[in-house]
Amino acid sequence: MRTIQAKQIEQAVYELAKEACLGIIPSCEAALAAAAEAEQPGSAAKFALETVLENAATAKKECMPVCQDTGYAVVLAEIGQDVRIEGKLLQDAVDDGVRRAYEDLCFRKSVCDPLTRVNTADNTPAALHTEIVAGERVRLTFLPKGFGSENMSRLYMLTPSQGVQGILESIVETVRLAGSKPCPPVVCGVGIGGTFDTCAFLAKKALTRELGSHNPRADIAAIEKEALARINALGIGPQGFGGNVTALGVLCEIAPTHIAGLPVAVNIQCHCMRAAKREL
Amino acid sequence: MKKLTLPLTEEDIRGLHAGESVLLSGEILTGRDCAHKRICEMLDRGETLPFPLSGETIYYAGPCPAPQGKACGSCGPTTSARMDAYAPRLLALGLKGMIGKGERSDAVCDAVTEHGAVYFAAIGGAGALYGNAVKKSELVAFPDLLSEAVYRFTVEDFPCIVAID
Numbered sequence: 001m002r003t004i005q006a007k008q009i010e011q012a013v014y015e016l017a018k019e020a021c022l023g024i025i026p027s028c029e030a031a032l033a034a035a036a037e038a039e040q041p042g043s044a045a046k047f048a049l050e051t052v053l054e055n056a057a058t059a060k061k062e063c064m065p066v067c068q069d070t071g072y073a074v075v076l077a078e079i080g081q082d083v084r085i086e087g088k089l090l091q092d093a094v095d096d097g098v099r100r101a102y103e104d105l106c107f108r109k110s111v112c113d114p115l116t117r118v119n120t121a122d123n124t125p126a127a128l129h130t131e132i133v134a135g136e137r138v139r140l141t142f143l144p145k146g147f148g149s150e151n152m153s154r155l156y157m158l159t160p161s162q163g164v165q166g167i168l169e170s171i172v173e174t175v176r177l178a179g180s181k182p183c184p185p186v187v188c189g190v191g192i193g194g195t196f197d198t199c200a201f202l203a204k205k206a207l208t209r210e211l212g213s214h215n216p217r218a219d220i221a222a223i224e225k226e227a228l229a230r231i232n233a234l235g236i237g238p239q240g241f242g243g244n245v246t247a248l249g250v251l252c253e254i255a256p257t258h259i260a261g262l263p264v265a266v267n268i269q270c271h272c273m274r275a276a277k278r279e280l
Numbered sequence: 281m282k283k284l285t286l287p288l289t290e291e292d293i294r295g296l297h298a299g300e301s302v303l304l305s306g307e308i309l310t311g312r313d314c315a316h317k318r319i320c321e322m323l324d325r326g327e328t329l330p331f332p333l334s335g336e337t338i339y340y341a342g343p344c345p346a347p348q349g350k351a352c353g354s355c356g357p358t359t360s361a362r363m364d365a366y367a368p369r370l371l372a373l374g375l376k377g378m379i380g381k382g383e384r385s386d387a388v389c390d391a392v393t394e395h396g397a398v399y400f401a402a403i404g405g406a407g408a409l410y411g412n413a414v415k416k417s418e419l420v421a422f423p424d425l426l427s428e429a430v431y432r433f434t435v436e437d438f439p440c441i442v443a444i445d
Contacts, residue, residue: 068341068407110342180381
């Protein structure tokens with residue numbers, strides 16, 4: 001049994017929040033540069049992508065959040081079952097890291113009561129997802145999730161007969177209905193299978209993968225490629241200005257489901273893909 | 281790129297065409313979900329707004345807090361469609377410009393035409409660039425709304441695309 005101090009987790013969350021909010025992940029930056037090349041010279045689409053790339057460079061240089069929506073703090077914690085956390089509750093450690101980071105680093109506090117809309121003023125609570133895994137390490141992933149894109153996400157409870165075509169149509173419909181609202185070019189995190197709730201989590205977890213990666217299962221990787229091609233044929237384009245690139249990638253994760261169902265969750269991510277990971 | 285100085289005149293607005301890139305300089309107000317809701321609730325109660333809307337341009341944005349030495353933190357546009365429920369009412373009160381990201385409802389498009397206003401699309405996700413274009417920021421109303429409060433920004437060369445003229 002290995003002991004990890006809750007303070008270490010708090011500090012790691014603080015540093016991960018900083019790293020995540022100040023820049024877009026390299027695989028996303030590369031995809032945006034490739035997208036800018038794919039748009040017509042002089043088009044609004046190309047202008048939008050070049051502006052976004054210039055923004056990423058400015059954010060890095062001046063240590064400013066790349067987007068003002070520093071997000072709902074989503075934290076995925078894979079906890080080895082031979083680890084004991086000492087000092088305080090895991091949720092409190094994560095929230096303390098978030099609170100300190102968002103205050104110290106001038107990040108926007110964007111969490112509020114769903115009805116009164118009163119802001120919690122410190123960006124807590126974090127959405128903490130824990131998974132118990134083998135071993136004695138703790139792996140943390142920090143995903144600051146903006147809501148312009150989160151709002152455009154959808155969950156479909158398909159029937160088994162709808163199959164692969166149904167999955168593809170659900171992904172493409174989600175992007176089509178979102179239009180210009182979620183800051184395209186988007187990234188789709190897709191959950192396939194599981195239950196109503198685990199399917200949505202799979203979609204979120206898919207967004208922690210690198211852009212350009214593919215699901216190791218060939219039939220799922222084929223869905224990722226086909227969905228991306230169909231989305232880019234929509235012509236929505238960067239910022240909805242029309243163009244060739246409406247999505248930068250489709251990332252699918254799967255889990256076994258019930259014999260009666262085929263849940264599909266599509267979690268939309270804007271072009272500003274941010275994440276940071278660390279193992280303790 | 282065409283440069284425009286705020287407040288917008290009727291002549292400025294008549295000269296704008298959808299798809300055209302512009303650089304805005306001058307004063308704008310910020311306002312997003314909660315501020316719009318509060319403005320409309322005040323109007324429902326027959327109260328006077330703490331700031332007149334006539335001739336103003338509203339930027340749909342909620343900035344990050346300003347770090348030391350800067351007027352404003354990162355401050356890109358938010359999704360305009362969420363303000364569609366409120367925008368026609370504000371346009372009827374003389375609001376001349378709106379800046380945000382993404383498409384608007386038919387009702388907003390009609391109100392823009394009817395009242396001789398304009399909707400500018402800013403580039404979503406370019407928070408650092410837009411934050412740097414803010415040279416001065418002053419709290420105008422609703423401080424309890426934190427980042428959703430109404431601020432008066434003085435901006436310089438704020439890049440936008442005319443979306444609805």
